Amino acid sequence: MTDLARSAEAAATAGMTPLRLGTRASRLATTQSQTVADAITAASGVPVELVHISTEGDRSSAAISQLGGTGVFVAAIRQALLEGAVDIAVHSFKDLPTTPEPGLVVAAVPTREDPRDALVARDGHTLGELPSGSRVGTGAPRRVAQLRALGLGLEIVPIRGNVDTRIGRVLGGDGAQGDLDAVVLARAGLTRLGRLAAITETLDPLQVLPAPAQGALAVECRADDVRTRELLAALDDAATRACVVAERTTLAALEAGCSAPVAAYAELAEGEDGPELFLRASVTALDGSDGVRDSISGPPADAERLGRELAAELIDRGAAELMAASR
Template identity: 65%
Template sequence: MTGTTTTPGTTTVSTTGETRARVVRIGTRASTLARTQSGLVADRLTEVTGLPTELVHIRTHGDVSTEPLAQMGGTGVFVSALRDALLRGDVDLAVHSLKDLPTAPPEGIALAAVPPREDPRDVVVARDGLTLGELPQGATVGTGAPRRVAQIAALGLGVDLVGVRGNVDTRIGKVRSGELDAVVLARAGLARLDRVEEATEVLDPIQVLPAPGQGALAVECRADDDLVATVAGALDDPLTRACVTVERVLLAELEAGCSAPVGALAEVAMGDSGDELWVRAVALSPDGTLSVRRSASGPLEDPEGLGRSLAAEMLAEGAADLIAPET
């Protein structure tokens, strides 16, 4: 009788001495967007390493609850079930939208790769091809993100911001049916679904900064698995990782979760002595009437330091009081 034993690395060795490629099990949420994102990771991993992959669908708390994300706590509601499956050994990798990840590092799990980032900006999908500014006063605009609510309210357009949840089809369907006049979504999701043409406006970050980490994916492994090095070599993009590190360190220093009214966007720009990091950030009161906006630049080699220093400036200006006002 023959059997198999799985090594911590990238091969499966049979008791007959035959060696074959390890099948890498990739944990993913079951939504169309999540499966598409995980499929992109799987395809790239196989292309670079030759390792076969399979997607394993995991249901998360955020998928089964109908509560607004802010009421569920926001941070981690789409993440914990995938991480639990990873630690149990049910899957070898977990793929997340990086903006959903809590900023605290999880025990026993490594952020093995941050692949190249999609366009991080927000978009509007509105009836009749309208832009946000063209919507009439009182028009209903759907978004479940306090960050978007606060920034759009700050524009003073007179639109009615309505909480909305669900996948891309559900949200856009509310516009097509006439239930809403517009919804605001991440452009990256539409791009990965090959549906960018449905956006009627791409929002300028000067007006609406994206969520920290928006547009980027996170690929996690068990910290003691040899796959960490393999996945990092195949998928990690150092420039994207540096940018999202600035944004996430800023978020952590502000002690704000992923559902807080905080926007941040770091980019690589040409400085006086070569490439450097440039970051813009905003913290707002929930109604958008008050805000702290700052920008800064720093060396590409020290994204953590740049995130911490910018957060310190914002905290000195009262950002913490805006994010978590007294009740």
């Protein structure tokens, strides 16, 4: 028997008190959270139970930008964590405000899924095959801006709802015809829900650059909870954390919220002197009429510096004005 198996068996025998993991109740959120819960138990033998928490973003049908954007899916969960109602919280990292929450710490950033966007289109179309005037649904200003900038003559339709609801707007169901020709979603969510077969094209970042931290999860706990922090450390992936830090530092330095038309995508590759982080970012006018994009590279240990420097370059090229116009 391995040490891990012995640890799990001992925990079960001892009747160890489960850790309480706070999560939104959507199918995607609970799937993500259960994956983290299972990983904690596999690594430590400590059982984990999910606690469903309703957030402002879940209770409202308004556009995220109208709700204030940043934090609407995480504030209630963070409050429950601070109050001790739960021990751990799992968030889609792109939903977290870039300003740290006093008393909390992101103790683990697990290996992330493919961060690219994906198209689900009628008749198997790719983005370039959609006829001019096709109705394409998305709720993200970043996607709206970049899709319009492609100049394909698409009609962009604002949408809300879970993954299945959005796909249903294209593929229909129960004999009903969908009212959209395509939707754009995060590929990571489709992967986690087992819906990869619905994808008709995974979008090249040269066309549509992902949101900062897209595809990554943030596992939070209280900063003073040393035992839980130690348990979660086993889930942390250094490469993912470096990429996400670079992307989110760019977003923070631009002073933009998670609903701004800002994109950032970092990758690690082997350079001449070891691992190298390559970071791309863009800011696009909401109507697609203008935009700035640039890139930078350097050691993964310098992720924050790279993010700040890239943001400064984008600001010098007019990013602030583009964001102000989008508001």
